Amino acid sequence: MDIKDKIYEIREDFPILKRKMCDHPLVYLDNSATTLKPKSMIDTVVNYYTYLGANAHRGDYEMSAQVDFAYENARKLTKEFIHARRDEEIVFTSGTTESLNILAMTITNTWLHENDVVLSTVAEHASSVLPWLEAGKSKNIKVEYIPLDEQGRVTVDNFKKALHDKVKVVALAQVSNVLGYEAPIKDIVRIAHEHGVKVVVDGAQSIAHLPVDVQDLDVDFFCFSAHKMCGPTGIGVLYGKFDLLEELTPVFFGGESNARFNKCGKVSLKKTPLKYESGTQPIEGALGMAAAMKYINELGKENIHRYELALKHHFLEKIKDVEKVKVYNAEAESGIITFNVYDQGKLIFPQDVASFLNTRGIAVRSGEHCAKLLGEVLKVPGTCRASVYFYNTFEDIDKLVEALKDASFETCLDIFF
Template sequence: MDIKDHIGEIRAEFPILKRTMSDHPLVYLDNCATTLKPRSVIDTVVHYYTYLGANAHRGDYEMSAQVDFAYEGARKLTKDFIHAAKKEEIVFTSGTTESLNILAMSITNTWLQEGDVVLSTVAEHASSVLPWLEAGESKGIKVEYIPLDEKGRITVENFKKALHPKVKVVCFAQVSNVLGYEAPVKEIVKIAHENGIKVVVDGAQSIAHLPVDVQDLDVDFFCFSAHKMCGPTGIGVLYGKLEYLDALSPIYFGGESNARFSKCGKLKLKKTPFKYESGTQPIEGALGMAAAMKFVDKIGKENVHRYELELKHYFLEKIKDVDNVKVYNADAKSGIITFNVYDKGELIFPQDVASFLNTKGIAVRSGEHCAKLLGEVLGVPGTCRASVYFYNTFEEIDKFVLALKEASFETCLDIFF
């Protein structure tokens, strides 16, 4: 599919694109933070509440069985979506952050010893760093950082330099949420496994844009959220190789994750993945996520990725003679555009730029983007981030560029008075 030829049909599937913001047609360029939802996802969530309604794995009646069938069907579809070997390797969570926290605590408690090291990078989202720092504090587990290259990328060479016998886990993003660079996952995994190191990959920014085959990548764990690929908020996935999920212990207990327990505390957990899914899960979220996967698959991730790069290259061509805009990741093969705006050589505070763009109906992200260590590499206190998706248009890029040309200290600060 050539998305350009179907952009009108695609945009018609997203009701929210009919709204305005600041009395302008909405130009939504904050897709890294969350994506918009198509009608099929909205309808699926509404259908659960209006027709199914019951809990999963709890009832002995027809309506509950229908929920079980739909819920486990969503697990099977998720397995196929990332090419996992078995549906039991799919654990539903609230999203990437919870998945990464579960892994940090479970892996630290089960496998790591005092003096062991977890490798990460300063480009990572806080959710790929803070859980390991917190989980490892009481056991004397350290977090060390793989050096980035001059552009802020993780490389195989720098990964090798960071290795030593105490490294037991490496946790990093397949695609950086700030600069949008794709990490050499497969190469890193191969080297890590040769050294007995487990690999945890944050797939939050890749799952909606790139084909993901966890078996081909050979990752041990892979985490992502539905809301970054047109699905509902509050639902995500922790993928893990079954042997490892079986070996690890959950961090939540009760609520149907146990098979039985006694008054003295003897506990038998249910099998994977159910031992990780304590309490009532966001059932409507799982069903909505499955609908989102079908929607994205219908368009085709290869088509999505190609179109995003077309939009980004169009922006870069339009902006190349605009001296007041600095782009930090022009060569990143993703739809992420990280930039700052200057006036007479002085940085305009990124939040002021974002607020000015808002007055034009344009939504972008500003600040540190939850990667609070990366500012040391970029040498700025924050950046603006525009991120495109398959429902954005070249006309929207034109509006974005025109607004950036108007940005100055005067125009950005006038909105507050």
């Protein structure tokens, strides 16, 4: 499928694209933060609330059984979406952040010892670094960082240089949320496993754009959120190899996760994955996520990725003679475009640029993008990030370029007066 040939048909599936922002047709280029939602996903969530409504795994009546079936079918679809071995390797969480926090706490509690090391990079989202820093305090676990190359990429050679016998876990993103570079995950996993090191992958920025096969990658754990792939907020996935999930002990306890317990504190947990799903899960979220996966599968991730790159290359071609715009990741094979704007050689504060673009109906992200260590590498206080998805158009890119041509200290600051 060539998405370009069906783009206006696709856009009809997204009701929000009919709205305006600042009296301009919406140009939504903040897809790395969250994606827009197709009507089929919205209808699925509404159907749960209007027709199903019951809790999962709690009732002995028809409506509850229907919820059970839909909920576990969502788990099965998720397994197929990432090519896991079995349904039980899929744990539903509130999103990538909760998944990464659960792993940091459970792995630290179960496997790590004093002075062990978790290896990461300064390009990571805070959710991929802070949980390890916090969970490791009681055992003096250290976080060390793989050096990035001159473009801000993770390389196999630098990973090998950073690896040593105290490293027990590698935690990094498959795709950087700021620069959009894809890490060589498969090679890193192979080398890590040769040294008995576990690998935790943040898949938040890859899951909606690249084919993900956790068996082929051989990752130990893989985490992602539904809202970055046309699904609802408040739902995500913690994938783990079944034997590893069985070995770890959850950090949340309560209804659903336990089979029985007594007054003396003896607890029998349910089998994986239910032992990790204490309390009522966001059922409508799981069903909505499954609907979003179906939608993405119909388009095909290969087609999505190819179209995103076409949009990015169109931007790079249009902007190449606009000297005041500096692009930091032109070579990244993703739909993330990270840039800053200069006026008379001086940086215009990224938030001011984003606010100016807003007056033209264009939504981009600005700031540190939750990767607060990366500024030391880029040597700027922040950047603007335009991130495309399959419902964006070449006209969207043209509007962004024309707006950036008009950006200056005067135009960016005039909007505040």
